[in-house]
Amino acid sequence: MNGQFRYLTNLETSFKMVRWMAIIAVVGSLAFALGVAYWAFAEVSASRQKVYVLDNGKSIMVALAQEQNINRPAEAKDHIKTFHRLFFTLEPDEKQVEGNIREATYLGDRSVVRLYQDLQEAGYYGQLIQGNVHQKVEIEKVEVNFSQSPYRVVTSGRQLLIRANNITIRKLVTECYLIDVARTDNNPHGFMIERFKVVQNQDIETVQRSNQTSNL
Template identity: 60%
Template sequence: MQTNFRYLTNLESSFRLIRFVAIAVIVLSVAFAAGIAWWAFDTVNKSREKIYVLDGSKSLTLALAQDMNVNRSAEAKDHIRAFHRLFFNLDPDETVIDSHVHEAAYYGDASVMRLYSDLREKGYFSQLIQGNVIQKVEIDSITLTGSQSPFTARTYARQLLVRANTITTRRLVTECNLIDIDRSDNNSHGFMIERLKVLENRDLETITRD
């Protein structure tokens, strides 16, 4: 009788040990699975927080999506720079001028084409072509009003008109509004220029080329 009682006691202890081991294995498995799931979720979230902005020099600049307001300001300025380089960097070739303006049109609304039409009607582009003038723009600074879209942007720049014998420097000041739109291959920053105006465009100096 005593032997049977001892056997039953040992059997109960063995079942208790097996149950403890099984529960421990289940808890550890759940904890391990939860740890893997948390790590995967955290990794995916961190990867989504990174966006790449294409700047004017065609290099990639890493920006954090969580600092969206700060980065949108930077993107807004780069959008303005890219537009001015397209619209105001011109060679004395009608095909090149039309190509630049066509690409610049994706950056803004009807006010961009209105400015282009006004310049064409005044014979500005014809004068560049006939005078064999190369026009370049150098951006000095861009100021933004507001910390997020919609922005009001004012651009201070210089235009260089390079002729065979002279180089004329002009002061160029433009103003526009910027609103958010969907990004696309033709507009990687996701901004639209509105109400583009040229506030100032006057000669500063003309020097003779050696």
């Protein structure tokens, strides 16, 4: 009788062990499945944040969309500097002037075209070419207000008119607004300049070429 009792006890213990092993196996499988699902979800989310850009058909660069947003203020300032360089840095060459202005108009709206037309009608570009004047711009400060769209921008710097005998230095201050647009080959930063105007552009100094300082 005691032997039979021990047999039943051992059998019950074995069933309990099998049951616990089955429970552990099921829990382990569920935990593994959940871990794999979480890893897959994280990988998909990360891949959606990546933008693949074809670099001249030769290589592929990966840029994180989040990092693009972080760099947006720097892109805005570079957009403004690029525009000013194209619009205000000119050589006494009609084709160079037309080429620079054409590239500048891709970065701005109709206000940029109107300013160019006003200067052209006033004979400004003709005087540069006839006088063999090299015009150069040096940007000193770009202030962009990102608190509200369109973003107000105030740019200040110096405009240099370089002639054979002297250099005229002008104080240049401009104002405009920036809006976000689609990126293109002609507008890689994805900004558009609106309501562009020259706030200040007056002579502050004329330096003789023989006495010019090294930083001009």
